[in-house]
Amino acid sequence: MRSRLIYLLPLGLFGVLAVYFAVGLTRDPKIIPSALIDKPAPEFVLPPIAGGTGGGFSTADLKRGRVSVVNVFASWCVPCRAEHPQINRLAGMGIVPVYGLNYKDAPEEALAWLNALGDGYTAVGADASGRVGIDWGVYGVPETFIVDGTGRIRFKHVGPIVGDALEREILPLIRHLQGGGR
Amino acid sequence: MTAELGHFAVILALFVAAVQATLPLIGAQRGDAQWMAVARPAALLQFLLVAVAFGCLTNLYVTSDFSVVNVAANSHTDKPLLYKISGVWGNHEGSMLLWVLILALFGSAVAAFGANLPPALRARVLAIQALIAVGFYLFILLTSNPFERLIPAPANGRDLNPLLQDPGLAFHPPMLYLGYVGFSMAFSFAIAALIEGRVDAAWARWVRPWTLAAWCFLTAGIGLGSWWAYYELGWGGWWYWDPVENASFMPWLAGTALLHSATVVEKRDTLKGWTVLLAIITFSMSLLGTFLVRSGVLTSVHAFATDPARGVFILVLLIIVIGGSLALYAWRGPQLVSAGLFQPISREGGLLFNNLVMATATAAVLLGTLYPLLLDAVGGGKVSVGPPFFNAVFIPLMLPMLAVMAVGPLLHWKRGDWRAAVQRLWPAMVAALAAAAGAWALVTDGPFLGPVGLALAAWLGVGTLVELAERLRLGRENLGRSLARLARQPRAAWGMTLAHLGLAVTIAGMTGAGAWVEESIQVMAPGDTVRLAGYEFRFTVSRDGRAVVVLNPEKRVYNVSGQPTTEAGIETRLTGDLYAVVGDRGTTADGRPGFVTRLYFNPLVAWMWGGLMIMVAGGALSLTDRRHRVGAPARRGIAAQAAGAD
Numbered sequence: 001m002r003s004r005l006i007y008l009l010p011l012g013l014f015g016v017l018a019v020y021f022a023v024g025l026t027r028d029p030k031i032i033p034s035a036l037i038d039k040p041a042p043e044f045v046l047p048p049i050a051g052g053t054g055g056g057f058s059t060a061d062l063k064r065g066r067v068s069v070v071n072v073f074a075s076w077c078v079p080c081r082a083e084h085p086q087i088n089r090l091a092g093m094g095i096v097p098v099y100g101l102n103y104k105d106a107p108e109e110a111l112a113w114l115n116a117l118g119d120g121y122t123a124v125g126a127d128a129s130g131r132v133g134i135d136w137g138v139y140g141v142p143e144t145f146i147v148d149g150t151g152r153i154r155f156k157h158v159g160p161i162v163g164d165a166l167e168r169e170i171l172p173l174i175r176h177l178q179g180g181g182r
Numbered sequence: 183m184t185a186e187l188g189h190f191a192v193i194l195a196l197f198v199a200a201v202q203a204t205l206p207l208i209g210a211q212r213g214d215a216q217w218m219a220v221a222r223p224a225a226l227l228q229f230l231l232v233a234v235a236f237g238c239l240t241n242l243y244v245t246s247d248f249s250v251v252n253v254a255a256n257s258h259t260d261k262p263l264l265y266k267i268s269g270v271w272g273n274h275e276g277s278m279l280l281w282v283l284i285l286a287l288f289g290s291a292v293a294a295f296g297a298n299l300p301p302a303l304r305a306r307v308l309a310i311q312a313l314i315a316v317g318f319y320l321f322i323l324l325t326s327n328p329f330e331r332l333i334p335a336p337a338n339g340r341d342l343n344p345l346l347q348d349p350g351l352a353f354h355p356p357m358l359y360l361g362y363v364g365f366s367m368a369f370s371f372a373i374a375a376l377i378e379g380r381v382d383a384a385w386a387r388w389v390r391p392w393t394l395a396a397w398c399f400l401t402a403g404i405g406l407g408s409w410w411a412y413y414e415l416g417w418g419g420w421w422y423w424d425p426v427e428n429a430s431f432m433p434w435l436a437g438t439a440l441l442h443s444a445t446v447v448e449k450r451d452t453l454k455g456w457t458v459l460l461a462i463i464t465f466s467m468s469l470l471g472t473f474l475v476r477s478g479v480l481t482s483v484h485a486f487a488t489d490p491a492r493g494v495f496i497l498v499l500l501i502i503v504i505g506g507s508l509a510l511y512a513w514r515g516p517q518l519v520s521a522g523l524f525q526p527i528s529r530e531g532g533l534l535f536n537n538l539v540m541a542t543a544t545a546a547v548l549l550g551t552l553y554p555l556l557l558d559a560v561g562g563g564k565v566s567v568g569p570p571f572f573n574a575v576f577i578p579l580m581l582p583m584l585a586v587m588a589v590g591p592l593l594h595w596k597r598g599d600w601r602a603a604v605q606r607l608w609p610a611m612v613a614a615l616a617a618a619a620g621a622w623a624l625v626t627d628g629p630f631l632g633p634v635g636l637a638l639a640a641w642l643g644v645g646t647l648v649e650l651a652e653r654l655r656l657g658r659e660n661l662g663r664s665l666a667r668l669a670r671q672p673r674a675a676w677g678m679t680l681a682h683l684g685l686a687v688t689i690a691g692m693t694g695a696g697a698w699v700e701e702s703i704q705v706m707a708p709g710d711t712v713r714l715a716g717y718e719f720r721f722t723v724s725r726d727g728r729a730v731v732v733l734n735p736e737k738r739v740y741n742v743s744g745q746p747t748t749e750a751g752i753e754t755r756l757t758g759d760l761y762a763v764v765g766d767r768g769t770t771a772d773g774r775p776g777f778v779t780r781l782y783f784n785p786l787v788a789w790m791w792g793g794l795m796i797m798v799a800g801g802a803l804s805l806t807d808r809r810h811r812v813g814a815p816a817r818r819g820i821a822a823q824a825a826g827a828d
Contacts, residue, residue, distance in 0.1 A: 018500070
């Protein structure tokens, strides 16, 4: 009888593993805690997109005492195209400055993309090498950060802002922070 | 039209596979020869259909048909032809099609060359191959159809990830898949054996060449991947223990164990249950590897959340294949009675030791790879397990295995004399001590593992040669007779000698590059020099003819995605690689504009890939051995006569 149990052991071990896999499936891989939450935004100075009309932005712009939004995008990123109307809508409300971090993009393509889809950004910084993106902990585009008036990162959204994400997540937090909430 | 043709071919292949999976299995159970005979033509037809589907997808890529989602997402008109073709398998859907193509290829090989297999065994093996195929066809058709149309068609595609546009990586996935899928043969034979309740020497003789072929491809594939990471990623390293690498390493470890335990089954008629279990585990690791990489469970690409159906399908498939086969093993495994008994100190004992180490190593790598997932599942948060864990577990496991590896082949079957074996290994002992002393003298401040690693490499290398000399009775008979024996050595024996020698060379390379790498990171302006490992690196814009070598590292920006990649400048020498990477702009310490440069000296690193090539060559040579082609033990009488004659 004991020897039979040994033959059952591999099956049992795999069963345990399978349960873990099943539980793992229900977890959203997008929920990755950012080490930067509640930390000051990294120091950086980003130039504008070469050939464009707007200006770039830097850490100083995020410390002016008002809540701001930083949206990481690229013309080669398809989900960015899907979320862009929502970004423009947020910018159009005029409640927060929305900065664009143009991640690892070719200037002419980025400009063509913004021309075609509309450029609602307060300012766009070009991060051609992706260095600043790395400092921000960007691992997939698009990503959106909410930074409070003192320049601390308070929230990070991974993936496109689509559906009711803007109403449900982003706007309440912006209002909360603007109301002096901590 | 081409896309629809390909799609239709996959659907037809699914139906053919469904027939091939059922009729021969029932036929074998009832002893119905006609039903069993369905398996061979079905396997050949199935291969033909998948080949048509794969040809269609390749055609869509070559002609840049962007009305197909898959092509539009992964190709571009300006891409060189090689990368248009490699783009076919450079994405999830296409790689799944490559997977089933190779599966069908192996199945048709059994159908075409398996004439001397017992009909019932052949029917069962082909049926199980088809059963696996059915799962994959369904997966492709239901969740990952590469032939899906995109209306309206875009003017141009999104291009293949620039990192993947490299000759090394163009051939890396097919090699890896030939390895992964090759292990499906051992799996099918194992399941067939469990159904029949019988494992014998003939069975092992059939399993070994397939396993060996798969092992060769997998070794070559892993080598290519690591070489690519070394020269393309520009990180100066060659192995990172990341989940994708581990996914290919686990089947390799388990497959290596299987290779050795199958030898015991063939020669000594024992370790049967264990060998069957190893065959199941090896293929399970291959499946897990395929899916871990592709599903995004571990690499956390966004694919999973966007398509949960894919993840659920994968899990169900894994549970059916792995869970089902392990359940069958639990039920039928106890019937596989082993006949041969052996002492702990014996050739079998040595091979069993190899098996235990390899299995433990596989389990350790699996645990390290899955731990973040397991922890997350119980709500422990997201973590990652890094190289320190793997090095701490893996190296202590491998050291004793390498030490025993030189002794094992010198032991007799059944009952060995380890004292006599070790005595004969005195040249290896001398070489090991010399290597350790030499390493110690050359690099006084290096880590302790450096001399130990080189000593083990020398011990294994020279020990393998000692074993060869023993087989030739070198020095105990006159030279002429020894040379005559040399010519008569079976190719399988040469294969073992070469593979073990190759591992010794690889270990030396790993030790050198792991223990004594020297690196220096700084901002350099043109004209600046840096001294590293006795070499003077000068940063020049034009080529400097007086320098020892000119390294030309590059920073490339690809047209479409705008993603820059780093091309390292590498000069390979026997003693080590000079390796230079140019990074972003920066400012030197005294305020001049320059570039960030990273310079490395990687001692002996080329030995690692050289050793891997020797291992693959050994495996390939062993494959050409007559015994593998003859297969059945009926010819044993002739072989015994030949052995008796000398």
